[in-house]
Amino acid sequence: MTMKQKFGLGCALLGAIGFNSAADAAEQITFVSQGGAYQQAQTVAILDPSAKKLGITINQDSIPDAWPAIKTQVGSGKPIWDVVDTPTGNCLRGGEQGLIEKLDFSKIPNGAAMPGAYRSPYSVSYEFYSSVLSYSQKTFPKDAPNSWADFWDVKKFPGRRALRNHPFATLEAALMADGVAPDKLYPLDVDRAFKKLEEIKPHITVWWTSGAQSAQLLNDGEVDMEMAWNGRVSAVAKEGAKVSFTYNQGILQSTSLCILKGAPNLETAIKFLNEAVDPVHQANLPLHIDYGPGNPKAFETNVIKPERAAQLPSEPANAAKQALMSYAWWSSPAGEAAEKRWASFMQK
Amino acid sequence: MLALVSPALLVIFALIVLPVGWLAWQSIYHDGFTLENYRRVFTEDVYWRSFALTFEISLAVTGIALLLGYPVAYLANSVPKGWSILILSLVVLPFWTSVLVRAYAWLALLQRTGVINQFLRYLDVISEPLALVHNTFGTVVATVHILLPFMVLPLYATMQKIPNDLMQAGASLGASPSLTFMRVFLPLSLPGVLAGCTMVFVLCLGFYITPELLGGGRTVMVSMLVSRNVELYNQFGAASAVAVVLLLSVLAIFFVVSRFISLDRVLGQK
Numbered sequence: 001m002t003m004k005q006k007f008g009l010g011c012a013l014l015g016a017i018g019f020n021s022a023a024d025a026a027e028q029i030t031f032v033s034q035g036g037a038y039q040q041a042q043t044v045a046i047l048d049p050s051a052k053k054l055g056i057t058i059n060q061d062s063i064p065d066a067w068p069a070i071k072t073q074v075g076s077g078k079p080i081w082d083v084v085d086t087p088t089g090n091c092l093r094g095g096e097q098g099l100i101e102k103l104d105f106s107k108i109p110n111g112a113a114m115p116g117a118y119r120s121p122y123s124v125s126y127e128f129y130s131s132v133l134s135y136s137q138k139t140f141p142k143d144a145p146n147s148w149a150d151f152w153d154v155k156k157f158p159g160r161r162a163l164r165n166h167p168f169a170t171l172e173a174a175l176m177a178d179g180v181a182p183d184k185l186y187p188l189d190v191d192r193a194f195k196k197l198e199e200i201k202p203h204i205t206v207w208w209t210s211g212a213q214s215a216q217l218l219n220d221g222e223v224d225m226e227m228a229w230n231g232r233v234s235a236v237a238k239e240g241a242k243v244s245f246t247y248n249q250g251i252l253q254s255t256s257l258c259i260l261k262g263a264p265n266l267e268t269a270i271k272f273l274n275e276a277v278d279p280v281h282q283a284n285l286p287l288h289i290d291y292g293p294g295n296p297k298a299f300e301t302n303v304i305k306p307e308r309a310a311q312l313p314s315e316p317a318n319a320a321k322q323a324l325m326s327y328a329w330w331s332s333p334a335g336e337a338a339e340k341r342w343a344s345f346m347q348k
Numbered sequence: 349m350l351a352l353v354s355p356a357l358l359v360i361f362a363l364i365v366l367p368v369g370w371l372a373w374q375s376i377y378h379d380g381f382t383l384e385n386y387r388r389v390f391t392e393d394v395y396w397r398s399f400a401l402t403f404e405i406s407l408a409v410t411g412i413a414l415l416l417g418y419p420v421a422y423l424a425n426s427v428p429k430g431w432s433i434l435i436l437s438l439v440v441l442p443f444w445t446s447v448l449v450r451a452y453a454w455l456a457l458l459q460r461t462g463v464i465n466q467f468l469r470y471l472d473v474i475s476e477p478l479a480l481v482h483n484t485f486g487t488v489v490a491t492v493h494i495l496l497p498f499m500v501l502p503l504y505a506t507m508q509k510i511p512n513d514l515m516q517a518g519a520s521l522g523a524s525p526s527l528t529f530m531r532v533f534l535p536l537s538l539p540g541v542l543a544g545c546t547m548v549f550v551l552c553l554g555f556y557i558t559p560e561l562l563g564g565g566r567t568v569m570v571s572m573l574v575s576r577n578v579e580l581y582n583q584f585g586a587a588s589a590v591a592v593v594l595l596l597s598v599l600a601i602f603f604v605v606s607r608f609i610s611l612d613r614v615l616g617q618k
Contacts, residue, residue: 067582093582160460165565206482207565221461222482340580347397347568 028057029082029265029272034255035062038289042085045284050275056268066090070260074099079260082269083276085126088327091258095122096331101259101266108274114295117324123256124277125294127285128314130252130322131169134218134233134245135225145225147249148177152196154203159224161200162217165207167342168330169251170197172323173227176249182323190338194345207346218243230313231290250322252313254294286312368595371588378585385589395573395590399597402570405484405559406552409491410499413548414541416492417499421540424500425507432504439500447494451561454490455481458562482564490558495551499544506540507533539609546605550598570594 031047033039039062051058063069066086073079084090094100100122105112111124118125133151135144136159145157151173163170172185174196180189205223208214214228219236233245257276259269275281282293283303292314293299299309299316309315313322329335375385389395424435442450457463458481465477480486510533518528556571563569568576570590577587 065579068578071582205479205564209560209565213561216455220459222459343394343568343576343580344392346565347394 027055027265027268028059029263029268030059030061030080031083031085031272032061032063032066032081033085034064034066038291041285041288041291045288046276046281049281049284050272050278054268054271054275056272058272067094070094070099074261077262079262079264081260082263082265083257083259083272085255085257088120088123088125088254088256089331091123091256092120092327093331094258094261095120099261101261101263103259103273104270107270108277110274110277110279110295113297114277118254118294118296120256120328123258124273125254126257126277127294128252128254128292128312128319130230130247130250130313131164131173131227132230132233132245132247132250132313133173133225134228134243136218136221136223137242137244138221139224144244144246146246148173149179151225151227152177152200154200157225160205160222161203162206162208162214162223162226163200163204164214164227165209165346167339169227169253169325171338172251172325173249174200176323182249182321185323186326186329187332187334188329188338190334190341193338194341197345234290234311247313247318248321250313250318251325252319252322253325254327256294371584372592374583374585375589375592376585378583382585385585386593388586389589389593394568398568398570398573399593401484401568402553405488405491405567405569406549408488409495409552410545410549412488412492413496413499414545417496417503417544418541421500421503421507424504436500436504439497442493443497447557448561450494451490451558454486454493454558454562458486458489481562482566484563484567486562486564487559487567490562491552491555494558495548498547498551502543502547503537503540506537506543510536542605542609546601550601553594553598 033042039060043060047058047060061081066084067090069081070084070086070090073081091100095102102121103111103123105119108124111119114124133145133148137144139159140157145151145153150157151161163173171188171190171193174193175185175188176182177200178192178196206213206217206226208217208226208228211229211232214226215232215236217223217226218228218233219239219241228245230245230247230250233243237243257273259266259273263269277295279293279295279297279301280303282295283298283301285291285293285298286304286308290311292312293304294314296314296316296319298304304312310318312318330339376382378384420435420439424432424439427435455462459465460477460479462480464480465474468474469477480489514532514536515528518532519525523531554571555569556575559567559569560572571594574587574590574594577590578584580586
C-alpha cells in the first residue's frame with residue numbers, strides 16, 4: 001500500500017467514525033502528561049492556545065508514570081505518542097538509551113533562548129515545583145525552622161518529622177543540613193549525605209511515598225515539619241490548615257517536554273514543543289495551578305502579577321534561594337547507584 | 349465436561365497463565381539469558397530483610413486472626429440460625445468496602461491526632477500520644493482486620509460439620525464442657541484452623557496497601573519491593589524475579605499444607 005493510499009484509507013476511516021474534516025487529520029500530535037488538575041491547567045493555559053495558534057489538533061493522553069510506556073512504545077517500533085511531559089530525568093535517561101529524539105534547537109527558538117541549565121539536548125523545562133521545608137504554624141507560631149540545618153536540629157526544634165521515601169531531593173537536603181551550599185551540591189557526596197541521614201533517621205516518624213500522603217500528614221497534624229512539594233503545602237494551607245513553608249534551601253525540580261524517538265508526527269511535535277515554552281503561554285500556567293513556568297522569560301511578560309510571582313518556585317528571587325536539581329547527575333551511574341543504595345538505607 | 353469448562357480455562361489461560369508466564373520469562377531473559385535478577389534477590393540484604401519481615405508479619409497476622417476469629421466462628425456455630433446469620437454478615441460486611449477505604453479508616457483511628465489517641469488523652473491515661481501507626485504495629489492491625497473473614501469463614505464451615513451428638517456423648521460420659529471442647533471439638537475443628545491459617549498467611553504474603561499506607565515507609569514488604577524494582581531498574585525483569593520467588597514460596601506452602609489436608613478444603617470448602 002502506498003503512502004497516498006494509506007492516507008486515503010485513513011481519511012476514509014476517520015470520516016467513517018465521525019471525524020468530519022480531513023484537514024484536522026493533517027496536522028496533529030498526541031501529547032501526554034500526568035492527568036488531574038495539573039493537565040487541566042495546562043489545557044487552558046498552554047495546550048488550547050498553542051493548538052489555536054499553530055492550527056493543529058492536540059490529542060491528549062495521561063499517565064502517572066510515563067517511563068514504562070515510553071520504553072514499551074519505542075521498543076515496539078511504532079510509538080503512538082509524540083510529546084511527553086515527564087520528570088526531566090526520564091528525558092535524559094531516555095535520550096541516552098535512544099528512546100527520545102535529540103532536539104534541533106535551531107527549530108526551537110523559545111527553547112534556545114532559555115538558560116542552559118533549563119534545557120538538555122533532549123528536553124526543555126516545562127514547569128517547576130520545589131521540595132520545600134514545610135511546617136505547622138500551630139507548633140511553630142514564630143521562629144519556625146528555616147533551613148535543613150534547623151530540620152536536623154531536634155533540640156532547638158522538637159517535633160515529629162517526615163521526609164520523602166526517595167533519595168531525590170532528600171540527599172540534597174541532607175548535604176545542605178551538613179553545610180554544603182545550595183549551588184555547590186553536585187556531584188553529590190553520597191556517603192556524606194547518607195551519614196547525615198542516619199543522624200535524623202531515628203527522629204523521622206513517616207517516610208512518605210505519595211504527595212497526597214505528605215499533604216495528609218501536614219493537614220492532620222501528624223507531623224510538625226516535613227519535606228513536601230510546594231503545591232501540596234499551599235493546597236493544604238488554602239483548605240484552612242495552619243501550615244506554611246519556606247523556599248529557603250528548597251530543591252527546585254522540573255518536568256520537561258521531550259519527543260519520543262520515531263514519533264509519528266515529528267515535525268508538528270517540534271513546532272508544538274517550541275510553542276509550548278513560549279513565554280506568554282508559560283506565564284499563563286501559574287494563573288491556574290501552583291507550579292512555576294519552565295521558561296524564566298515568563299516572568300518578564302507582565303502576565304503574572306508580582307504578588308503571584310512571589311509565590312512561585314521558579315520566580316527568580318525564589319529560585320536564587322534554592323538548589324536546582326541536576327537531573328544529569330541523577331541519571332549518571334553515580335546517581336543511579338545512590339538511588340539503589342536508598343533501599344538498604346531504609347531497611348537498616 | 350472438558351467442552352463445558354474450556355471457555356473458563358481459556359479465560360484463565362489468557363488472563364493469568366500467559367501474563368504470569370511472560371513476566372517469569374522476563375525475569376530470566378533481557379537481551380539474552382540472565383540470572384542477574386535472581387542473583388540480586390538471593391545476595392542483597394534488602395531482599396532477605398523484606399522476605400523475613402513479610403513472613404514475620406504474615407505469621408503475626410495469622411496468629412492474631414486465629415485468636416480473634418476462632419471465638420467468633422465458635423459463637424456463630426453454637427447460636428440459633430438467625431443469630432449466626434447476623435454474626436456472619438457482620439464478618440462479611442467489611443468486604444463490601446474497599447481495602448483502601450479501610451486502610452484510611454485505620455489511619456484516622458490510629459494516628460497521633462486520631463480517635464484512639466485523643467480518647468486516651470481525654471481520659472488522662474496517657475500524656476503523650478502513642479505511636480500506633482506508621483510502623484509495623486499499624487500495618488498488622490489493619491491487615492488482621494482486612495483478612496479476618498478469610499479466617500472466620502473456613503472455621504465456621506468446618507465447625508458446622510462437627511456433629512453435635514459428639515459433644516453430648518462427651519457430656520454424658522461425664523466430661524466437663526471445657527474437657528469436651530479440648531478433647532473433642534478442638535481436634536475436629538483443626539482442619540478449619542489449618543485452612544483458615546493457610547488462606548490468611550498466603551494472602552498476607554502479598555499484601556501491599558496496608559504496609560504502604562500504614563507502615564510509615566519502614567515496613568517494606570515483598571509486594572513493595574516488586575513495585576519499587578520496576579521504578580529502580582526500569583525493567584520488569586527485576587520486579588518479576590521478586591514476584592517469582594514469592595510465588596514459589598506460596599506454592600511451597602501449599603505443597604506442605606497439602607500433605608496434611610486436602611487442598612479442596614482450603615480452597616473449595618467441600
